[in-house]
Amino acid sequence: MKFAVIGGTGLIGSQVVQNLAAAGHEAVPHSLSTGVDVLTGQGVDTALAGADVVVNLTNSPTFDDASPAFFQTSMDHLLAAAQRAGAGHFVILSIVGADHVPELDYYRAKTLQEDILKAGPVPYSIVRATQFMEFMDAVLSLTADSGTVRLPRTPLQPVAAADVAATVADVAAGSPLGGTIDLAGPDTYPLDELGRITLASQGDKRSVTTDDTAGMFAVVPGDVLTAKNGALIAPTRYTDWLKLK
Numbered sequence: 001m002k003f004a005v006i007g008g009t010g011l012i013g014s015q016v017v018q019n020l021a022a023a024g025h026e027a028v029p030h031s032l033s034t035g036v037d038v039l040t041g042q043g044v045d046t047a048l049a050g051a052d053v054v055v056n057l058t059n060s061p062t063f064d065d066a067s068p069a070f071f072q073t074s075m076d077h078l079l080a081a082a083q084r085a086g087a088g089h090f091v092i093l094s095i096v097g098a099d100h101v102p103e104l105d106y107y108r109a110k111t112l113q114e115d116i117l118k119a120g121p122v123p124y125s126i127v128r129a130t131q132f133m134e135f136m137d138a139v140l141s142l143t144a145d146s147g148t149v150r151l152p153r154t155p156l157q158p159v160a161a162a163d164v165a166a167t168v169a170d171v172a173a174g175s176p177l178g179g180t181i182d183l184a185g186p187d188t189y190p191l192d193e194l195g196r197i198t199l200a201s202q203g204d205k206r207s208v209t210t211d212d213t214a215g216m217f218a219v220v221p222g223d224v225l226t227a228k229n230g231a232l233i234a235p236t237r238y239t240d241w242l243k244l245k
Contacts, residue, residue: 003027003172004048004087006038006078007057011134012093015165016055016172023173031058038074041081048085054078054122055091055172060109067109075113079120090122091172093164096130096157096182096231100224104216114180123176129164130157130184130225133241136198139191143215148207149199150214151192155223158194159185160241163234184227185234191217194238201242 003020007013008029020027028047030036036043038058048054056078060067082090094114098107117124131139136158143150167183189197195208212218217225227233 001025001052001173002050003053003055004030004051005055005057006030006036006047007059008055009033010057010059011132011161012165012168013055013057015162016057016169019166019169020173023169025173038077039070041077044077044081045084048078048081048087051082051085051087053089053091053172054082054085054087055168057093057168060106063106065105067106068112071109071113072116075116075120079116079122083121087122089172089176090117090120090124091168092117092124092126093168094126094128094180095225096128096184096227097220097224098128101220103219123178125171125174125177126180127164127168127171128180128182129167130159130182130227132164133158133160133185133236133238136194139215139217140195140198143211144206146206148209149195150209150211151195152212152214152218152220153190153192153210154217154220155188155226156191156194156217157184157188157226158238159183159234160236163236167232167234182227182231183234184231186237187239188223188226189238197239198242201239201245 017027030047060070101107
């Protein structure tokens with residue numbers, strides 16, 4: 001099959017392209033760097049021409065209240081082009097539990113993206129993943145100073161980007177789900193504990209202070225960002241991933 005992977009040069013997209021190609025498919029990466037602008041629509045029809053499957057892995061350049069407009073506009077352009085191209089499957093990557101955290105602009109934007117796809121004209125699949133292991137350093141930096149990192153006890157179930165890419169590729173190569181599948185890492189940690197594990201693995205002497213009001217994850221209610229019954233559990237453990245980092 002032929003796959004148009006929009007956002008195909010990023011962390012997940014580049015690996016999805018590699019996985020699909022290794023399985024014998026034609027997977028073409030598209031991004032701003034290849035002349036495809038999902039906000040203006042420039043290059044979109046050309047990118048999707050002849051594609052059996054569209055995999056949309058583009059991301060908003062900001063995580064603030066401008067992100068809903070990004071997903072609204074980009075999805076409108078891509079879905080219309082996918083329909084014109086006769087694509088039979090449209091895949092996006094979203095976030096486990098995003099619809100339960102409307103207080104976060106970006107999570108609200110990802111929920112909007114899901115809703116647009118569900119209401120659209122092309123058969124679809126949604127892969128929801130928990131927080132990427134690769135983003136933990138960025139999460140810590142949000143509430144860090146020279147000696148301390150403040151983190152809430154929010155339960156997280158980090159997943160490796162390679163496992164996410166493998167799942168997206170598998171779903172994209174299959175029949176449309178007409179629904180959502182969740183993917184999570186094998187272990188759940190309170191975020192403050194994740195911070196301590198991460199810093200220790202790096203030889204970082206800063207301490208972690210438990211603060212349930214600190215950072216973006218402070219607004220998350222309960223364990224909504226962790227896997228529930230029926231979720232796929234990826235194989236890579238966070239402690240093993242850290243050793244290979």
